[in-house]
Amino acid sequence: MPNLHPTLTAELHLSDGRKIALPVYQGTLGYNAIGVETLQKQGLFTYDQGLTSTALCESSITYIDGDQGILLHRGYPIDELAFNKTYLDTAYLLLEGEMPTEEQLTEFKKEICAHYMVNDQFTRLFQGFRRDSHPMAVMCAASSALAAFYNDDFQSDKDTDRTAIRLLAKMPTLAAMCYKYSIGRPFMYPQYHLSYAGNFLYMMFATPCEPYVVNPVLERAMDRIFTLHADHEQNASTSSVRSVASSGSNPFACIAAGIASLWGASHGGANEACVRMLEEIGTVDRIPEFIAKAKDKNDPFRLMGFGHRVYKNYDPRAKVMRETCHEVLQELGINTPLLEVAMELERIALSDPYFIERKLYPNVDFYSGIILKAIGIPVSMFTVIFALGRTVGWIANWKEMNEEHLKIVRPRQIYTGHQERHLK
Incomplete structure (x- = not known):
């Protein structure tokens, strides 16, 4: 240490x-x-x-x-950041250690805008994938492929800072390209005049055929989703990034490792699993049946989107996401069976003694899945959105590890195999 x-x-x-x-x-x-x-x-x-x-x-x-339900970034509570600052404010805070001044934030935004574009050869890279490839598989490949275009030696602070900006800027472009490619629509160029979240929504949903106006409520919701997923201490994906970084690997490869780890259903895939569960329940009248299954210890069914491995109290991110979720649903006026099921499950979880005693509160994955579904983002893209928001946390950890020149990670094991033996 x-x-x-x-x-x-x-x-x-x-x-x-x-x-x-x-x-x-x-x-x-x-x-x-x-x-x-x-x-x-x-x-x-x-x-x-x-x-x-x-x-x-x-x-x-x-x-x-986790016991107190506290999440701090550089000392600042997550709800204060999500309600009062933008994702880029939080990104600067994570990368540099302090909140940016107006001048610093303006310059930060300019640098990011300058790196939104990806090399045109990426269009040919995407053409090598099947249209029905899982977007996370494509994101793993695309993020790793960035190393083939930017081969800095990463020994100087200037190279490190430039790499951080590049990754932060190009991830929304690559994520939107994943979606557009999967539906056979043309890629949309980033728009420098839009916010980070607004630009992502534009690249996702705009077409060359007609003007696209970013809805400010959805823009704010997407910005909060990015902020709430920006970093979460030493989880599986962040630890993966650090482990790969400890070998001196290329930073783009480190981020690709984080994306691969995040893909797992027990990690970043939880919001996707939550929506799948809501679709399985189908209608409000079937909820009692599934609540009974969840309470039955002998039944393998589990309610997804409730409780958290770390938080034994209400997930502080879920409080922000809950308010944002209701803002989005009110703005869009959506009332589908899936959302009816979600809202009724939320009501039960916040009032049923079984859930309250076990602190099985709705978590950030529960609400973010509902928001993304309402916005029109396909379920297969949910974990990509998570990776996009988490990228800045991975970069911050990569930078921190780089600066400290920590030795290579080398865990040990308890060997339980055969003792030494020989061929006869």
């Missing part, structure tokens, strides 16, 4: 009589951490399946207290 100094000492007592002193480190907030680096000299490792009780790094980017 390069910047931490032990504040306490723990002592490990083994049954063979050995006593091992271990340093205890304390962060700004949260748990203390016992340093176990010296255990290897004693012929010991720690075993923590899933690494849920292991700190792999020190970071000053994001802090989560």
Whole structure:
């Protein structure tokens, strides 16, 4: 731990009589951490399946207290950022450590606009995919392919900053290209006069045939979705980015690794799974049947979009998303069976003692899925939207790791296979 100094000492007592002193480190907030680096000299490792009780790094980017329902970016509560700032404000904060001044934000926006475009050869890259390819598969390939166009050495701060801007700017363009290609529509060029979220909506839904006006309510909703997904501490995808980055790999490859990890149904695919569940329920009159299945321990059915692995309280992002969800539904005047099911499930979850006692509150995936569906974004694109918002968090972690020159990640294992044996 390069910047931490032990504040306490723990002592490990083994049954063979050995006593091992271990340093205890304390962060700004949260748990203390016992340093176990010296255990290897004693012929010991720690075993923590899933690494849920292991700190792999020190970071000053994001802090989560799941028991209290707290999420801070550089010290700022997520709801304050989502309600009062834009995604690019939050992106600058994550990348640079402080909120931008008006002049800094203006320059930041100019730099991003200058890099929205992707090389024209990308149109041919997309033509190599089937039209029905999953957009996340295409995003993995496209983000990794950026390395073939930008081969900086990434040793200087200037190269690092330029790479961060490029990734942040090009991801919405690539994401919109994924969608347009899947439906056989022409790619739309980015519009520099629009906001980050507005530009993405334009590239998704505009056509060359008629003018497209961005709805400000949907623009604000998309901006909040990006903000609420910007970073979430050391989750599976962020840890993947850091692990790949620790080998000195190209940053575009690191982001591709994050996208691949995010694709999983247990991670970024949760909002997609939530909408699939709502479609399975179908109508409000079938909800009691599925609630009963969810309460039955012997039934494999689980309600998606409720509760969270980290938050044992109300997910602070869900509070923002809930308000945004109702704003979008009111603006669009949509009243479909799927949305009726979602709203009734929300009402039950917030009033039924079974859900309240177990703190199974609707989470950010529940509401974001409803919003995206209402806007007209296909379910297969949901995780792409997540990846687009999370890119800045991955970049911030890549930058932080790069600056600290941390050694390569090399977890250990408990071997349970055969002992040494020989061919007869």
